[in-house]
Amino acid sequence: MDVLKKVPVREQEPKERARNFEEVCYGYNEAEATEEAGRCLNCKNAKCIEGCPVAINIPAFIHEVKEGNMEEASRIISEASALPAVCGRVCPQESQCEGRCIRGIKGEPVSIGKLERFVADYAREHGIKPKVNVPKNGKKVAVIGSGPAGLTCAGDLAKMGYEVTVFEALHEPGGVLVYGIPEFRLPKQAVVAKEIENVKALGVRIETNVIIGRSVTVDELKEQYDAIFIGSGAGLPRFMGIPGENLNGVYSANEYLTRSNLMKAFDENYDTPINPGKKVAVVGGGNVAMDAARTALRLGAEVTIVYRRSEEELPARVEEVHHAKEEGIQFMLLTNPTEILADENNQVRGMTCIRMELGEPDESGRRSPVEIPGSEFELSVDTVIMALGTSPNPLISSTTEGLTVNRRGCIVADEEFGQTALKGVFAGGDAVTGAATVILAMGAGKAAAKGIDRYLSEN
Amino acid sequence: MYRIMKAENLVESIYLMEVEAPLIAKSCKPGQFVIAKIDERGERIPLTICDYNREKGLITIVFQVVGASTYRMAGLKAGDAFRDFTGPLGQPSEFTAEPLEELKKKKLLFVAGGVGTAPVYPQVKWLKERGIEADVIVGAKTKDILILEEQMKEVAGNLYVTTDDGSYQRKGMVTEVIKDLIENEGRHYDVCIAIGPMIMMKFVCLLTKGYDLKTIVSLNPIMVDGTGMCGACRVSVGGKTKFACVDGPEFDGHLVDFDGAMKRQQLYKTEEGRAYLKAKEGDTHSGGCELDQKGGDR
Numbered sequence: 001m002d003v004l005k006k007v008p009v010r011e012q013e014p015k016e017r018a019r020n021f022e023e024v025c026y027g028y029n030e031a032e033a034t035e036e037a038g039r040c041l042n043c044k045n046a047k048c049i050e051g052c053p054v055a056i057n058i059p060a061f062i063h064e065v066k067e068g069n070m071e072e073a074s075r076i077i078s079e080a081s082a083l084p085a086v087c088g089r090v091c092p093q094e095s096q097c098e099g100r101c102i103r104g105i106k107g108e109p110v111s112i113g114k115l116e117r118f119v120a121d122y123a124r125e126h127g128i129k130p131k132v133n134v135p136k137n138g139k140k141v142a143v144i145g146s147g148p149a150g151l152t153c154a155g156d157l158a159k160m161g162y163e164v165t166v167f168e169a170l171h172e173p174g175g176v177l178v179y180g181i182p183e184f185r186l187p188k189q190a191v192v193a194k195e196i197e198n199v200k201a202l203g204v205r206i207e208t209n210v211i212i213g214r215s216v217t218v219d220e221l222k223e224q225y226d227a228i229f230i231g232s233g234a235g236l237p238r239f240m241g242i243p244g245e246n247l248n249g250v251y252s253a254n255e256y257l258t259r260s261n262l263m264k265a266f267d268e269n270y271d272t273p274i275n276p277g278k279k280v281a282v283v284g285g286g287n288v289a290m291d292a293a294r295t296a297l298r299l300g301a302e303v304t305i306v307y308r309r310s311e312e313e314l315p316a317r318v319e320e321v322h323h324a325k326e327e328g329i330q331f332m333l334l335t336n337p338t339e340i341l342a343d344e345n346n347q348v349r350g351m352t353c354i355r356m357e358l359g360e361p362d363e364s365g366r367r368s369p370v371e372i373p374g375s376e377f378e379l380s381v382d383t384v385i386m387a388l389g390t391s392p393n394p395l396i397s398s399t400t401e402g403l404t405v406n407r408r409g410c411i412v413a414d415e416e417f418g419q420t421a422l423k424g425v426f427a428g429g430d431a432v433t434g435a436a437t438v439i440l441a442m443g444a445g446k447a448a449a450k451g452i453d454r455y456l457s458e459n
Numbered sequence: 460m461y462r463i464m465k466a467e468n469l470v471e472s473i474y475l476m477e478v479e480a481p482l483i484a485k486s487c488k489p490g491q492f493v494i495a496k497i498d499e500r501g502e503r504i505p506l507t508i509c510d511y512n513r514e515k516g517l518i519t520i521v522f523q524v525v526g527a528s529t530y531r532m533a534g535l536k537a538g539d540a541f542r543d544f545t546g547p548l549g550q551p552s553e554f555t556a557e558p559l560e561e562l563k564k565k566k567l568l569f570v571a572g573g574v575g576t577a578p579v580y581p582q583v584k585w586l587k588e589r590g591i592e593a594d595v596i597v598g599a600k601t602k603d604i605l606i607l608e609e610q611m612k613e614v615a616g617n618l619y620v621t622t623d624d625g626s627y628q629r630k631g632m633v634t635e636v637i638k639d640l641i642e643n644e645g646r647h648y649d650v651c652i653a654i655g656p657m658i659m660m661k662f663v664c665l666l667t668k669g670y671d672l673k674t675i676v677s678l679n680p681i682m683v684d685g686t687g688m689c690g691a692c693r694v695s696v697g698g699k700t701k702f703a704c705v706d707g708p709e710f711d712g713h714l715v716d717f718d719g720a721m722k723r724q725q726l727y728k729t730e731e732g733r734a735y736l737k738a739k740e741g742d743t744h745s746g747g748c749e750l751d752q753k754g755g756d757r
Contacts, residue, residue, distance in 0.1 A: 215545070254689050
């Protein structure tokens with residue numbers, strides 16, 4: 001065993017998995033997990049914890065894995081995280097916990113994400129559930145949105161004794177975990193549904209099909225609840241504003257993924273249709289772009305990712321880019337679409353693109369792409385998926401007087417406790433930051449739970 | 460689960476249902492819609508609200524069978540239930556936010572086509588309850604598929620019914636009635652609200668533009684979530700892309716790109732048609748047939 005390297009994780013063969021929706025990564029078995037846990041240096045001043053937005057006691061749980069005490073490992077993780085099986089699969093560990101790992105200075109960091117996933121899967125398969133028996137304190141909190149921010153906030157508050165009701169606009173709880181992230185990366189029934197069951201086991205009630213701002217307003221909720229948390233996410237897709245974007249065959253990644261993930265259009269037993277396309281271009285370079293591209297591939301398409309910067313600037317997790325390439329997704333980098341072209345039936349037949357080069361760094365610190373004059377060319381595609389990011393839905397902010405939003409439509413809330421401009425109303429996750437990651441939303445949900453507890457203890 | 464209290468086959472392929480949905484019944488306004496999902500494998504189907512009873516917590520929907528999902532919906536009976544029923548979605552009709560005194564000074568003309576009569580009804584009723592009588596034109600292809608005539612009579616000021624084939628009352632398109640009222644009878648209207656098949660709304664708008672008569676239309680594009688998330692319902696209004704589910708469904712008809720909207724509506728036509736045939740004929744269906752899409756469900 002090479003102590004400088006991670007214990008490799010078993011995965012479905014790229015050729016095989018490109019044709020199915022089964023999970024790509026199999027995760028560690030007990031022997032592999034124990035071996036990998038042995039690589040942890042158990043640092044006194046553990047940097048990995050600082051890198052974790054929900055501050056899981058990482059060395060402590062890894063130590064228990066090494067000792068074979070999986071139940072204790074699970075208990076330690078669940079103190080900090082309500083969704084470990086999700087985080088172990090979708091967190092960008094390379095820029096968080098694993099990015100700070102001392103092992104990583106010389107060699108590869110400890111595979112913290114895969115260990116977390118192992119513990120969570122082990123707990124689920126062995127029926128280990130977080131034990132909580134907190135007396136109710138009689139105070140009621142409403143949580144808007146059942147995505148990562150809302151579930152975390154609800155779980156933490158329930159553990160403190162609050163009576164929590166979560167309101168979800170869609171017909172299934174889970175938010176982006178259900179409509180956004182595909183099955184092959186995050187199994188819905190086996191993983192997401194089970195973690196939500198665990199949150200419900202804490203006493204949290206989830207009401208689906210309630211649209212706050214429409215079915216009920218925040219002001220009406222205030223009459224029935226002592227405090228409110230808004231974790232409504234960033235659900236509004238952006239488009240480029242180029243000609244041809246309303247043609248048939250142009251989708252937002254949200255639509256393409258929602259049809260396939262939430263509505264299960266990939267399964268012929270479900271009624272919702274999807275036109276997967278034969279030659280698909282996905283515009284964008286984030287995790288959502290990778291998800292859309294790999295979904296289209298599994299639905300039988302030939303897929304090209306079109307991204308205006310170079311590989312180095314791709315915002316997607318390294319693992320997703322790697323998996324996408326293995327599966328045969330083409331990358332057309334330093335390229336930007338300028339127009340989408342129609343056939344006589346108003347259906348996409350191609351896309352005009354222009355080559356880009358990198359210029360001076362912009363405000364994000366990344367070198368900004370500049371068009372190369374005269375380099376236009378036509379790409380032959382029948383489907384274009386726009387994965388350019390999303391903005392918060394204005395449904396709540398526009399129907400709640402006194403709630404302040406910034407110029408990007410994000411709800412203004414303080415970082416430490418999630419306090420908004422309205423008394424007793426807290427917010428966090430993508431609704432505040434704009435589209436970010438599952439784990440950052442969970443961190444914000446946690447912070448707001450603390451803020452709500454502080455507010456209700458004082459009042 | 461959301462129980463169906465009443466299910467009625469109005470005419471041919473048009474059905475009416477009353478569904479128990481107290482939260483929606485409490486907060487909905489004319490112009491808004493709901494999304495229904497029959498069961499686990501069903502689609503999210505956007506449907507206009509035809510009536511509501513706040514006390515009993517009931518929502519009335521009217522829909523036409525146009526695809527697999529509406530075909531399956533038509534098979535539901537009183538006592539059955541929808542797995543999911545959510546709303547109200549979209550913006551309420553513009554006039555519901557106007558000061559009543561201002562509104563009372565205005566003369567409104569409603570133009571309803573086919574199953575579009577259903578969403579027009581709660582608007583006219585809302586006005587009637589506030590002492591405002593609006594003129595209503597209802598158009599149908601033929602007498603046998605005319606719906607809600609009695610109900611509309613009770614709430615409308617003047618009701619003009621026209622059939623394309625002349626089988627009942629006036630003969631001809633709704634546009635001819637508008638022309639007749641304005642040009643021959645010298646009527647003046649401040650606002651026209653037209654809801655029906657896309658092609659009808661397009662021609663009403665072409666006509667009313669000539670009279671400089673402000674016209675509101677209600678669009679029924681393809682949707683998935685209905686909350687602004689997917690963008691499938693995007694439509695060009697005054698050169699800007701709008702989402703019908705959150706910015707609409709009602710828009711200034713003189714600014715809507717109807718041709719673009721109609722092309723987008725064809726997007727799933729064959730696929731929907733195939734699914735419908737599969738549901739109807741089981742394994743015997745051969746596929747590939749196109750359906751008449753002029754329907755009422757969004």
